[in-house]
Amino acid sequence: MTQAALEIKDAETTALITGSEAIAVACKLADVDVITAYPIRPYDTVMQYVAKLVANGELDCEYIVAESEHSQFEIVKHASAAGARVFCGSSGVGWMYAFEALTVTPALRIPMVAMVGNRALDDPGAFGVEHNDALAVRDLGWQLVWVDNAQEALDTALIAYRVAEDRRVFLPCAISCDGAFLTHSQALVKIPSSEKVNAFLPRYDRGDLLLHPDNPITVAPQANEDWLMEIRRQTAAAMERSYTVIREVYRDFERIFGRSYGNPFFEEYETEDADIVLVGMGTLSIPVKVAIRQMRKEGKKVGFVRMRWFRPFAAEELAKSLGRFAAVGIIDRDFSLGAPYLSGVLATEVRAAMYPSAKRPPIPGFICGLGGREVTVPDVVKMSDIVYEAADGKAQPLTQWIGLRE
Amino acid sequence: MGRLFAVEIVYRGIFQKTLAKNISRAIVLAAHCEGKPGISFGRYGDSPERNGIPAKSFAIVATDDLTLEEGMAKYEPKEVDISIAVDDTLCKGVESWAWYGLQPINRLTKPGGTLIVTSREQPETLIPMCHRKEYPYQLAIVKGIPSFSGLWVYKDDHTDVRILGAIARLLPELFGLESVQKAIMQEWQDPVKASSAARSYERITSVTVRPEQGNPEEPYKFELPKWWEMGEGIAIPGIAPGHTMQDPESQKSGGYQPARNPTFKKFTTRTMRPVVNFDTCIKCTLCWLQCPDSCFDVTPEGLYDANMEACCGCGVCEAVCPVKDCVTMVNEIAFQDNASQWEMWRKDKPVYQAWLKEKIEHRPERSHGFRYRGQYEEQVPEMMEIAREDGA
Incomplete structure (x- = not known):
């Protein structure tokens, strides 16, 4: 990957990049604050490009290589609660190793964006794509979206931040990219200008949910049967509102970037x-x-x-x-x-x-x-x-x- | 329906991964200069790329987007316009980490397609190494040693752009030299690289390889079992214990030959092989103990014969041998088969010593990986000479 491929100029540029690189470019365009990583194929291609962007001084973020996927997702969960825009990701059994962290994220209304490089679950150890990894969280309050080319991967990552960080939603979103076919295949991708991205994507404002000394709150106290059902209903309501927000965001995406995806859902x-x-x-x-x-x-x-x-x-x-x-x-x-x-x-x-x-x-x-x-x-x-x-x-x-x- | 082009780059993982990627990227970028869309990808199943293991990158280009989709609909191309081998020892065949048995280097090359090899050898040397095809194809040689260009420890030697220049000449329908140079300037901003491509474009020639030429060996064929034929629980049989060896001269039995996987041989990973001087061996066992692939057979008299069906050519045996010039690594290009050295020695020792001497003299240091400090510096004059010949 040459520097030229990732250089984002004011005007729209075209670069020959993989689906994973496209997601990394989206992280740069979205000016993500905290990124955690733990290697597993094929997701690791994203963390490699993010690391390169950070090393080249093109992306100013906290880049933390955790000791496991579980910690990887816990770290960004906490960073997001403290007001940071975050990115994370994994694949296959790595995603499963983070499962407890994945389950606790939606109810806290954490707008984490993650990339799942879809990979078959072990055993047998295999790298090829199956969708069971991402689908495993389908009941938990994660928004799940699948893409089929590198351009859509980049665009959808920007859309995912906008949807997830909408105060009406505040739910995590995982973007699924098929291992090999998308994560490892270089195609020509249009990279929008940061001006346009800034116009599309406002800064992440956690408002009254911000975990900060100036806003003393306790997040996730223990709760019993008197509370849990109402909490679940709140998360369900956020997911219901997500339909409307997704439609709005795709309309806005088309207005600003001039690229239309038609019906957002299918x-x-x-x-x-x-x-x-x-x-x-x-x-x-x-x-x-x-x-x-x-x-x-x-x-x-x-x-x-x-x-x-x-x-x-x-x-x-x-x-x-x-x-x-x-x-x-x-x-x-x-x-x-x-x-x-x-x-x-x-x-x-x-x-x-x-x-x-x-x-x-x-x-x-x-x-x-x-x-x-x-x-x-x-x-x-x-x-x-x-x-x-x-x-x-x-x-x-x-x-x-x-x-x-x- | 437009035209679809496919190019494969066969390389030695992990050392040449960046080189191969640079070539396939630049193919797509050069074609893009002519309005042809394309994609570039490494063969996913080859990874993780163990040292020296043959691996592949692909570039797929089409005259229009819909035709490109036809190419993208396949996991990898079933045939290619151009096969590129960036190490001439790959001509003996490749067995990737994603095991398909030993496959000919030209397996995917279309009728009338071209095999481009980076080599210092002549076609007469390379053609017998490549498996026969049923139809004629072209062989073009870009002069050079196996390149590490793109790997951080080696300086750029322009192998990538010299191959691109050759492609522009050999398959002008894909892209012309002008597009190659434009893509080079976009990707590397280096006019010297652009002129290297032009020089290669001017110099490259090809010869026709006819169906009766080449290695007559039948490529390995196999059929994968049906789901209900396979054993359950992802359990597979282990390799049986070994057995004694038999001396071809005295017929005496003794020693120990480990049983090995009869199908997954891995020897195409090898760019160099050990030759053993059995007359100076002190039977210290170190090569046998340290070999990571258990490739040494213990002979009835307690000597150690490196089995060439199992040897990956790592050179550990040479490194640990305490005897001067007992085990010597020799470039793989010097050998035509995997026959037992010990059997040759047992049959006729003077003949074997003459053979050994000839092989060791023919040992240009062209392995992958640094075998000693200063090896790269030693190679520079040779590369300069190639450049001079190329520009003469």
């Missing part, structure tokens, strides 16, 4: 006239889109819905959209063993989202691309064919493993 690709659609998260979007272009040449009208925000989950909006199609296939790059119909996490959630809907198409689920296995174009064609069969009413298992040696 991207629709070739859905307008689609008979059936596939739904998935992360970089599997690339082979899916290539396959869709091929299938459309053969007259198969297949579309794709790429989920960005998994928490909050835009259930009503998604149900309304997916109700238009004859059948919907869900591609899970994760597993949830023993789950309803033995499906993955995303399939289970989408089915739950669809249940109250008047239009409920068949929703077959697929487990695919685990451990970083390539989701191939033929895999996508095979899944589409199965979804077409489901649309025709053919009985079949609700969960099928694709790309498995069987």
Whole structure:
């Protein structure tokens, strides 16, 4: 990585950087105050670039290499309570080692932004992408967003700070980047000027929740059954408000940077006239889109819905959209063993989202691309064919493993 | 549908990682100068890159964004326009950390594609090292020793830009020299590097390698088991204990040869190999004890034969041997096979001594890693000579 690649001039520049470097650049643009690190692939690529920025004098922050992921996340939690804008991240079992710190963060209303370089959970030790690491915190009050390219990684990191630090929300946000496909692949990325970023992202103001001698408060006292349910309800209310804030922030992002992401919660690709659609998260979007272009040449009208925000989950909006199609296939790059119909996490959630809907198409689920296995174009064609069969009413298992040696 | 280009850079991890990354980055940047989008990435499964283990970087470029997506839809390219080996000993084949068995250096090279090798050798030396292909391809040699350019201990030797200049000449559809020079100025702001690229562009030539030329060995093939065929609990069988060795002359049994993994051999990590003078060996056991890969076979008479199927070429045996010139590391390029030195010595000692002498004379110090202080300084005159020849 040359210095030139990370140099941010006043005007927008283009640089050849990885998804991880894009997140590091966002940290610089957001002028983050405290960053903690503990190495684990593929997240460690972010900490390396952050370290380089700090060493080169381009980023003025406290950069602390902790002795474990647990401490890594505890340190930024406390720094955030004291008013610092913070960044953190991990991958796979590193994220799991921080689990206790991850659970205590949302209720304290800490707007931490973290990057999860998605990685399969051990055992066996493996580096490839699975989404189970980030998904493990889905019930706890973390906002979760998936991106599929380096530009979106940079933009979403800026958006994440703005959403998380909104006083109506004050909840942590984890940005998921697929290991290898995004964290280690260099692509051309537009880097906005710091002027624009400053116009978009106000400074973090913790207000009455600031842990400071001038504002004597105690954070996180012990509480019993008289209190806990109300505290949970408060955190739930913050997550509910996050929907509105996310919409506002994306509108503002478009206004200031001139780059539009359309619907913030999910991207629709070739859905307008689609008979059936596939739904998935992360970089599997690339082979899916290539396959869709091929299938459309053969007259198969297949579309794709790429989920960005998994928490909050835009259930009503998604149900309304997916109700238009004859059948919907869900591609899970994760597993949830023993789950309803033995499906993955995303399939289970989408089915739950669809249940109250008047239009409920068949929703077959697929487990695919685990451990970083390539989701191939033929895999996508095979899944589409199965979804077409489901649309025709053919009985079949609700969960099928694709790309498995069987 | 536009055209998709793919280039692979095969290098020795970890020493040449930055070099390979610089090359793949600059390919994308040069193509970008001509309006072609691209991406650059290291093969994820190769990491962590143990010393010397063969690894790969890729650059994928297309004439338009949609075509680029077709390339990005694959984990890595299934075929490439250009394969680059930044160390000529890689021509013997590569076995990466992400194990796929020993694979030919030119495995991904397209019909009519080009293999670029940085080497001081001639095509006649390199072609027999590379596995045969069913179709003709081009071989181009960028003169040079295995470069550490980009690694902090070595100064920049322009290997990266000389390869770029060669690509502009060999595959002008990808990008022209002007774009290479523009990208060099963007990335390094160094006009001397830009002129090195131009010189390489002018000098590079290639020869056609025909299907009947090259190493006839059948590349390793394998089929991965189905999920229900695999044992449960992520448990795999260990390596069985070893056995005695048999003397090829006397037929006597004795000593000890450890059993080894029959498929994961790792010897393509090697850039140098030890040759052993069995007549001066004092049987002190140090090489056998210290070898990190347990590659020494104990012969019936208690000598130590470095097994070339197992040796990674680290040089520890040479370092710990207390006898002067008993174990000597020799550049891997001097050898055609992995035959047992001890068996050769047992069959005919004078012939073996002559062979040993010839190999040791042919020992230019071109290993990866510093074997002694001042080695780099010793190499500078050789590199200067290459530069002069290149510009002559």
